[in-house]
Amino acid sequence: MRALAEEQQFLNAAVARRAELLAQLRAELEVAATDALEKARQRGLLRQFEELRRAGDGLIFGRLDGLDGAVLHLGRAGVRAEAEDADPLVIDWRAPAARPFYTATAREPQGQARRRHVRTSGTVVTGVDDEPLDGSVDGELAGEGALLAALGERRTGRMSTAIATLQREQDEIIRAGASGPLIVQGGPGTGKTVVALHRVAYLLFTHQQLADQAVLVLGPSPRFLEYIAQVLPALGETAVVSATCDTLLPGVAVTRPESRAAAEIKGRALWQPALQGYVASLLPVARELRLRWEGEFYVIDASTVRQALASAVPGKDCHRARRAFAEQLHQLLADAVAEQREALLNEMEEGFEELLARFDRGVRPGPGIHESASDVDGLLSEEEIEELRERIAGDASIARFVDAWWPVGDPGATLARFLHDGALLSRFAPELSAAEIALVTAEPAGWAPSDIPLLDAVAELIGEPESPRSQADFVADRAKAQRNWTYGHVVVDEAQELSEMQWHMVVRRCPARSITAVGDIDQAEASHRHTTWAEAVRSTLGERWTAAELTICYRTPREVMELTGPVLARAGSRNRPPRAVRSSGIVPWERVVEPGEVLDAAVRAVAELRGRWPGGTVGVVAPEARVAALTAVLPEVPVLTAPQAKGLEWDATLLIDADGIAAEPRGWNGLYVALTRCTQELGRLRSFR
Numbered sequence: 235m236r237a238l239a240e241e242q243q244f245l246n247a248a249v250a251r252r253a254e255l256l257a258q259l260r261a262e263l264e265v266a267a268t269d270a271l272e273k274a275r276q277r278g279l280l281r282q283f284e285e286l287r288r289a290g291d292g293l294i295f296g297r298l299d300g301l302d303g304a305v306l307h308l309g310r311a312g313v314r315a316e317a318e319d320a321d322p323l324v325i326d327w328r329a330p331a332a333r334p335f336y337t338a339t340a341r342e343p344q345g346q347a348r349r350r351h352v353r354t355s356g357t358v359v360t361g362v363d364d365e366p367l368d369g370s371v372d373g374e375l376a377g378e379g380a381l382l383a384a385l386g387e388r389r390t391g392r393m394s395t396a397i398a399t400l401q402r403e404q405d406e407i408i409r410a411g412a413s414g415p416l417i418v419q420g421g422p423g424t425g426k427t428v429v430a431l432h433r434v435a436y437l438l439f440t441h442q443q444l445a446d447q448a449v450l451v452l453g454p455s456p457r458f459l460e461y462i463a464q465v466l467p468a469l470g471e472t473a474v475v476s477a478t479c480d481t482l483l484p485g486v487a488v489t490r491p492e493s494r495a496a497a498e499i500k501g502r503a504l505w506q507p508a509l510q511g512y513v514a515s516l517l518p519v520a521r522e523l524r525l526r527w528e529g530e531f532y533v534i535d536a537s538t539v540r541q542a543l544a545s546a547v548p549g550k551d552c553h554r555a556r557r558a559f560a561e562q563l564h565q566l567l568a569d570a571v572a573e574q575r576e577a578l579l580n581e582m583e584e585g586f587e588e589l590l591a592r593f594d595r596g597v598r599p600g601p602g603i604h605e606s607a608s609d610v611d612g613l614l615s616e617e618e619i620e621e622l623r624e625r626i627a628g629d630a631s632i633a634r635f636v637d638a639w640w641p642v643g644d645p646g647a648t649l650a651r652f653l654h655d656g657a658l659l660s661r662f663a664p665e666l667s668a669a670e671i672a673l674v675t676a677e678p679a680g681w682a683p684s685d686i687p688l689l690d691a692v693a694e695l696i697g698e699p700e701s702p703r704s705q706a707d708f709v710a711d712r713a714k715a716q717r718n719w720t721y722g723h724v725v726v727d728e729a730q731e732l733s734e735m736q737w738h739m740v741v742r743r744c745p746a747r748s749i750t751a752v753g754d755i756d757q758a759e760a761s762h763r764h765t766t767w768a769e770a771v772r773s774t775l776g777e778r779w780t781a782a783e784l785t786i787c788y789r790t791p792r793e794v795m796e797l798t799g800p801v802l803a804r805a806g807s808r809n810r811p812p813r814a815v816r817s818s819g820i821v822p823w824e825r826v827v828e829p830g831e832v833l834d835a836a837v838r839a840v841a842e843l844r845g846r847w848p849g850g851t852v853g854v855v856a857p858e859a860r861v862a863a864l865t866a867v868l869p870e871v872p873v874l875t876a877p878q879a880k881g882l883e884w885d886a887t888l889l890i891d892a893d894g895i896a897a898e899p900r901g902w903n904g905l906y907v908a909l910t911r912c913t914q915e916l917g918r919l920r921s922f923r
């Protein structure tokens with residue numbers, strides 16, 4: 235009771251101080267910014283304001299009592315004390331000082347005597363959980379009571395934050411350095427998504443420059459992005475773009491499905507060199523160029539053109555190479571004009587002194603151009619040649635000449651032509667068999683998911699014409715609008731699904747390779763053939779990545795996890811399912827029904843589950859062939875295939891026709907996913923076929 239009153243008193247003070255700070259920030263933000271510096275400051279203030287505004291819920295959630303008597307309160311955002319030089323009233327959960335809250339144990343107390351979880355509802359403290367770190371209790375979990383309470387809560391269908399109950403192995407990944415790729419393997423329910431999103435919040439807090447570069451979060455499906463949507467703003471982050479691999483290219487949408495065979499072929503890394511070769515073959519071949527300038531023809535010989543191409547092309551995309559070549563051509567033409575004039579003058583000098591004198595007067599430079607030797611001998615000075623070059627560079631007919639000689643296609647048309655031409659495919663992708671080429675060329679028009687990374691690769695090779703950049707206020711909007719935006723960090727969830735070409739697309743978005751990928755290689759459902767992370771990333775990251783692992787399953791109760799071992803083995807995995815942290819006390823059940831009774835039995839079972847989990851969620855997972863019929867009779871619950879259920883969770887799952895799921899492509903992996911979606915209860919319906 236004393237503890238509750240003590241924390242209530244502290245929370246009251248924090249609430250009052252937050253209100254004060256919000257009022258101060260609001261007043262500062264009302265003053266219009268005049269210069270760039272002031273605007274940058276205002277953006278910082280706005281960020282602080284937003285963070286503090288959102289921190290109303292969870293203003294404090296924890297407290298550390300040091301062995302030295304020091305007391306620290308932790309919250310969703312930092313709250314400054316009134317006195318300038320005083321310690322903060324509440325420290326942000328991402329600050330280094332907050333770390334022992336997640337990592338201190340009885341064995342390694344890190345200078346702490348006690349960890350306290352403070353539960354609040356709005357501005358009222360509803361409970362405290364004390365955990366002494368003096369060795370009197372030695373649990374594996376940090377704040378076990380609070381964690382189990384959080385895990386036992388009803389699922390709302392939207393993901394919630396876990397800042398109060400993050401565990402040590404999760405915290406280590408969240409706060410890991412971000413200078414290179416980190417791949418996190420974790421079985422179902424081990425908190426991979428939790429870790430990925432909290433890591434984004436942590437990195438943005440710790441590395442302020444990331445707020446200007448934006449962070450990209452890639453998820454497997456729009457449904458999944460919706461599921462996690464409110465977690466990041468709740469964590470206080472706005473500089474984040476979330477997308478799926480299919481929606482990464484501005485203005486491009488997937489318009490058709492595809493076969494697994496086609497997706498597998500088009501996901502292979504071989505397309506990267508194949509597309510490079512094909513796009514390079516579209517470069518113009520050096521030849522003599524005849525250009526017209528102010529009524530005269532000028533000739534640039536083939537070897538000069540070859541040299542200009544050789545210096546313009548390497549290391550550049552087509553648009554940039556063409557711009558570099560055009561610049562050289564402008565100079566070459568200006569020089570040719572000057573030379574021709576010199577030759578003409580020489581000729582004239584020989585026989586027509588009088589004419590020369592008149593001509594010389596005629597080309598006298600205009601105001602602003604310095605007198606130079608040319609006025610004396612009729613030659614063009616360097617300044618005049620420069621002025622001439624500028625006129626050539628700005629001339630529309632010269633630009634048209636370059637465009638016609640060096641046409642740069644649009645990425646979509648370029649890729650479509652390539653994919654539908656068997657001769658080109660066998661020339662540039664010799665690894666493909668005749669049957670594979672036939673399959674690719676027979677694909678209909680329009681973009682399938684596996685075309686998007688190819689399109690991205692071609693777009694990168696071709697580059698962008700010069701166009702104005704988005705001026706949107708928020709960095710996330712600017713990043714989203716620009717295909718070749720360089721992100722400060724990329725997080726990939728369900729990364730096991732990525733094909734090699736999709737991995738290329740990810741790396742292109744962050745050439746510095748500040749990437750965190752989380753996934754479970756055993757839940758892979760996509761058509762590629764990887765069974766290890768090393769295989770999946772060999773073509774993009776090589777050996778240069780760090781591995782981390784999550785080993786504890788927070789979601790699925792022990793009773794259900796016990797069913798998963800044999801399924802995982804049938805999926806061909808050498809891994810063991812993660813260890814479940816808790817038991818629900820509910821034994822998974824199974825009913826066997828006649829084939830004609832599946833729909834009725836499903837309706838009855840869902841009604842029972844919904845009755846048993848009021849205020850919670852129920853999800854149904856079934857083989858694809860059964861989804862439509864089940865959806866028709868179960869309009870109130872999601873009915874999904876195993877791949878669609880990936881990453882989601884419900885209080886109770888009804889699994890229909892496990893054998894049917896196992897018989898689908900990569901079906902045992904799918905069944906492993908389906909079994910592990912529930913937080914409380916698993917029911918199964920089986921029918922004889």
Ligand SMILES: Nc1ncnc2c1ncn2[C@@H]1O[C@H](COP(=O)(O)OP(=O)(O)OP(=O)(O)O)[C@@H](O)[C@H]1O
Pocket residue numbers: 381384385394396399400401404420421422423424425426427428429754757788789880881882883910
């Ligand atoms: N430290 C934690 N505190 C509270 N809840 C947690 C914690 N870690 C994980 N959870 C909860 O456990 C569940 C599973 O987490 P999450 O979805 O991140 O797992 P996952 O590894 O991505 O699972 P899957 O691979 O099956 O999609 C979620 O409900 C999440 O909120």
